[in-house]
Amino acid sequence: MPEQYKALxxxxxxxxxxxxxxxxxxxxxxxxxxxxxYRRIETPTVEETSLFSRTTGEGTDIVDKEMxxxxxxxxxxxxxxxxxxxxxxxxxVVRAYLEHGMFQLAQPVKLYYLREPMFRHDKPQAGxxxxxxxxxxxxxxxxxxxxxxxxxxxxxxxxxxxxxxxxQVSLNSIGDRNxxxxxxxxxxxxxxxxxxxxxDDCQVRFYKNPLRLLDxxxxxxxxxxxxxxxIVDYLCEPCREHFSAVKRYxxxxxxxxxxxxxxxxxxxxxxxxxxxxxxxxxxxxxxGGGRYDGLAEILGGKPTPGIGFATSFERIFLELKHQKxxxxxxxxxxxxxxxxxxxxxxxxxxxxxxxxxxxxxxKTEMGYGDRSSxxxxxxxxxxxxxxxxxxxxxxxxGGYVTVQDLHADKDLALxxxxxxxxxxxxxxxxxxxx
RNA sequence: GUGACCGUAGCUCAAUCGGCAGAGCUCUGGAUUGUGGCUCCAGCGGUUGUGGGUUCAAGCCCCAUCGGUCACCCCA
Numbered sequence: 001m002p003e004q005y006k007a008l009x010x011x012x013x014x015x016x017x018x019x020x021x022x023x024x025x026x027x028x029x030x031x032x033x034x035x036x037x038y039r040r041i042e043t044p045t046v047e048e049t050s051l052f053s054r055t056t057g058e059g060t061d062i063v064d065k066e067m068x069x070x071x072x073x074x075x076x077x078x079x080x081x082x083x084x085x086x087x088x089x090x091x092x093v094v095r096a097y098l099e100h101g102m103f104q105l106a107q108p109v110k111l112y113y114l115r116e117p118m119f120r121h122d123k124p125q126a127g128x129x130x131x132x133x134x135x136x137x138x139x140x141x142x143x144x145x146x147x148x149x150x151x152x153x154x155x156x157x158x159x160x161x162x163x164x165x166x167x168q169v170s171l172n173s174i175g176d177r178n179x180x181x182x183x184x185x186x187x188x189x190x191x192x193x194x195x196x197x198x199x200d201d202c203q204v205r206f207y208k209n210p211l212r213l214l215d216x217x218x219x220x221x222x223x224x225x226x227x228x229x230x231i232v233d234y235l236c237e238p239c240r241e242h243f244s245a246v247k248r249y250x251x252x253x254x255x256x257x258x259x260x261x262x263x264x265x266x267x268x269x270x271x272x273x274x275x276x277x278x279x280x281x282x283x284x285x286x287x288g289g290g291r292y293d294g295l296a297e298i299l300g301g302k303p304t305p306g307i308g309f310a311t312s313f314e315r316i317f318l319e320l321k322h323q324k325x326x327x328x329x330x331x332x333x334x335x336x337x338x339x340x341x342x343x344x345x346x347x348x349x350x351x352x353x354x355x356x357x358x359x360x361x362x363k364t365e366m367g368y369g370d371r372s373s374x375x376x377x378x379x380x381x382x383x384x385x386x387x388x389x390x391x392x393x394x395x396x397x398g399g400y401v402t403v404q405d406l407h408a409d410k411d412l413a414l415x416x417x418x419x420x421x422x423x424x425x426x427x428x429x430x431x432x433x434x
Numbered sequence: 435g436u437g438a439c440c441g442u443a444g445c446u447c448a449a450u451c452g453g454c455a456g457a458g459c460u461c462u463g464g465a466u467u468g469u470g471g472c473u474c475c476a477g478c479g480g481u482u483g484u485g486g487g488u489u490c491a492a493g494c495c496c497c498a499u500c501g502g503u504c505a506c507c508c509c510a
Binding site for chain 2: 392
């Protein structure tokens, strides 16, 4: 016996019973993005590794530890390119924007991607797997704060349209290349004398990514964080104006945001507006997002402002279940064809009827194999079909089928829940009684 | 990457002190020849994650390994 295969660690099958949730997410995303004028884009799952290392940033865990990277097959000269399964979606979309000259279009160019797989070699836990699927939006080529507000409005409407409640929208501005370096100096000045008493992680953060000092959850460091200088107090004038406009516009979208002066995003490329949505019930971050005005330049494009977010199907799925949102169920069959008897022509007639009904757009199932009539009726019932189409000796001789109402009370007399229908008007009968 | 807890039938779980591996659900068949939901009977289904060790004897104890869950780190 060969060893049984199992899905790889952190890679999950999305089983039929879970699909209604995924369909709800997809359908809602399509509707809301359409409403806000975003157009769908799909980019490749694999890109050159450097696309991600340059944008997401050397030094981030995503690039340093979590990418699925490998060398492509060498070309004739023996050179091979290092490729990676994408860990996030923004870099590919910006690459496509530049590659296809979308900067020539009316700006902003508003794009979304849906159910796109992303890969990170993380250790799995709640809401985290190695292959996850994202819904994300990107608006490129416009720095207007109305775009920022619109995107957060879209996101919030997306969640609430699915029936999610108790969501907290956190909002902050982390400045731009003018003001953030100065703020970081201030922050490090503040932390330098306190460094000895900081937790081990913070000792590292101080040098590697000082902004994340504010993210620390160790009790010993909370007082330091509370008294630390906040970046919103150090924004340059343009950033300050931009941020206050975002907040003003957000009120028009009726998004109940909360200012989060400690909110900093993990990826290097973020500027100005950053935001995330957290489930207060589940204590889970559903998505992250923010502005990235310097990103296109990193990829060799001309300066191009941009903003985007990404949210994961896996986390939304958990949240939907946690909040007991019931997705629309799959359609039940309209008809379930049952054949009584084992003669070849009876089975032929059954298959023929099934084919005819399906060609007429009627969702139809049938019993397979040599099951007894009783067994087939049990299956018909279990399929939740509206009616059973019975084909037996009498029906064959008479050129009709017997349609039995499966929603009727089981104990009714057969005559009360059955009706003879001529074969040539069966489709019309079923369509009429739908 | 660090740590904690957990791996028994497809699913949810039992198995006393270390003493013959069980139940419910699902599925299949049957309960008067061609009739569904409830009920009843029966069947299918296992190298107890895997590999070692201790023991007369291991699902149970020990070691390793793989996997799952959760937390940290990080992030969606």
